[in-house]
Amino acid sequence: MGKSNAKDRILDTASRLFHKKGYSEVGINEIIEKAETAKASFYAHYPSKEALCEAWLSTVHEKSENHRTDIVKSPIKPAEKLDNYFGDLESFMNNSQFRGCPYSNTGAVSDGSCSGILNQIQDHKESIRQFFRAICQQQFDDPNHADAIGDRIFLLYSGATTEAQNLKNIWPVTVARQAAIELISN
Amino acid sequence: MGKSNAKDRILDTASRLFHKKGYSEVGINEIIEKAETAKASFYAHYPSKEALCEAWLSTVHEKSENHRTDIVKSPIKPAEKLDNYFGDLESFMNNSQFRGCPYSNTGAVSDGSCSGILNQIQDHKESIRQFFRAICQQQFDDPNHADAIGDRIFLLYSGATTEAQNLKNIWPVTVARQAAIELISN
DNA sequence: CGCTTTACAGACAGACCTGTCTGTTTATAT
DNA sequence: ATATAAACAGACAGGTCTGTCTGTAAAGCG
Numbered sequence: 247m248g249k250s251n252a253k254d255r256i257l258d259t260a261s262r263l264f265h266k267k268g269y270s271e272v273g274i275n276e277i278i279e280k281a282e283t284a285k286a287s288f289y290a291h292y293p294s295k296e297a298l299c300e301a302w303l304s305t306v307h308e309k310s311e312n313h314r315t316d317i318v319k320s321p322i323k324p325a326e327k328l329d330n331y332f333g334d335l336e337s338f339m340n341n342s343q344f345r346g347c348p349y350s351n352t353g354a355v356s357d358g359s360c361s362g363i364l365n366q367i368q369d370h371k372e373s374i375r376q377f378f379r380a381i382c383q384q385q386f387d388d389p390n391h392a393d394a395i396g397d398r399i400f401l402l403y404s405g406a407t408t409e410a411q412n413l414k415n416i417w418p419v420t421v422a423r424q425a426a427i428e429l430i431s432n
Numbered sequence: 433m434g435k436s437n438a439k440d441r442i443l444d445t446a447s448r449l450f451h452k453k454g455y456s457e458v459g460i461n462e463i464i465e466k467a468e469t470a471k472a473s474f475y476a477h478y479p480s481k482e483a484l485c486e487a488w489l490s491t492v493h494e495k496s497e498n499h500r501t502d503i504v505k506s507p508i509k510p511a512e513k514l515d516n517y518f519g520d521l522e523s524f525m526n527n528s529q530f531r532g533c534p535y536s537n538t539g540a541v542s543d544g545s546c547s548g549i550l551n552q553i554q555d556h557k558e559s560i561r562q563f564f565r566a567i568c569q570q571q572f573d574d575p576n577h578a579d580a581i582g583d584r585i586f587l588l589y590s591g592a593t594t595e596a597q598n599l600k601n602i603w604p605v606t607v608a609r610q611a612a613i614e615l616i617s618n
Numbered sequence: 619c620g621c622t623t624t625a626c627a628g629a630c631a632g633a634c635c636t637g638t639c640t641g642t643t644t645a646t647a648t
Numbered sequence: 649a650t651a652t653a654a655a656c657a658g659a660c661a662g663g664t665c666t667g668t669c670t671g672t673a674a675a676g677c678g
Binding site for chain 1: 454456457535536537539540541542553554557558580583584586587588589590591592594595597598599600603604607608611
């Protein structure tokens with residue numbers, strides 16, 4: 247465990263609350279109370295609530311992006327990479343009381359006023375799309391076919407995340423996992 | 433055009449605003465102002481904002497459910513039914529500035545405090561799932577296989593809706609449409 | 619010791635939120 | 649014409665929101 251300074255406590259607490267309840271349902275007051283810090287300390291480190299949201303999404307992106315890079319580089323078979331990645335999603339959903347993608351959930355509450363957040367959402371989604379395409383490129387000879395299959399797996403992944411949250415059930419992830427493996431194996 | 437009474441004006445205005453900005457980003461004051469009615473009139477017809485949300489989701493469900501029933505009963509081929517339904521989604525996304533499923537967007541902002549809304553979300557999603565399963569039952573001999581393919585198409589549909597919203601682009605719907613047709617044709 | 623940095627506590631402003639209330643106006647039906 | 653129902657306008661209460669402000673306490677360092 248590293249030091250527990252105010253800035254980190256705020257970000258950790260906000261991450262937990264934003265993910266669990268949704269960005270718009272969490273207030274600064276709740277964050278600083280549960281982070282056991284003061285409002286002045288919050289505004290000393292973050293200029294606004296939106297900036298905190300961007301910092302949160304950045305950390306999520308960074309962690310998950312590193313994880314995906316590792317998977318792409320690993321020597322296992324492409325189908326096994328998909329199996330592992332959907333397995334990770336299964337664990338994630340089970341461990342988060344079926345709260346799904348932080349980016350989609352944040353984008354669901356936005357009319358486009360904050361372009362910084364919208365850009366992060368699009369960058370993150372495009373990054374996941376390219377991840378699936380990269381795996382498919384390792385499997386198929388035809389690059390166009392690989393991209394097409396990668397896009398389909400991306401949509402299965404997104405749909406599984408969304409509907410596992412809506413239905414509070416893991417079956418969408420299980421179904422998508424099997425479908426993705428079949429897609430890349432045929 | 434029917435009469436323009438206050439109750440209908442409120443529901444119509446709220447539907448437009450909830451869909452465009454998200455439930456949590458729209459207030460009663462904005463609704464009654466744009467519906468050109470008074471706050472007392474609002475609370476004469478709806479006991480709370482949450483009740484208005486449920487009324488909104490109910491109308492969305494009713495309309496879309498009737499549409500799906502018509503499609504299932506129609507004499508065209510299953511693959512053509514899917515093509516039509518994804519075509520409808522394409523039009524819907526284009527006409528709504530890429531705001532996607534009202535149910536998923538509402539569910540993204542909820543920690544489970546309002547069970548009425550959560551139940552409507554789950555009922556609606558399960559209804560769409562059964563719609564795709566019913567179409568697949570018309571195509572395949574094996575009922576288990578039909579259900580399995582129906583579930584995959586359901587996830588493609590959900591993922592296409594989610595990511596078209598996130599990416600502000602129609603390609604996810606186009607990809608899902610083609611993938612669904614291939615799934616039911618093989 | 620004095621100086622600086624960081625974090626603390628919490629009052630405050632100004633705006634917005636839902637929901638209640640009083641009272642007035644309009645339309646309809648008898 | 650008169651009674652009844654519906655819609656109107658809008659003040660108000662009580663709470664929450666983000667963000668600013670003043671002031672204090674503690675720790676590191678010369």
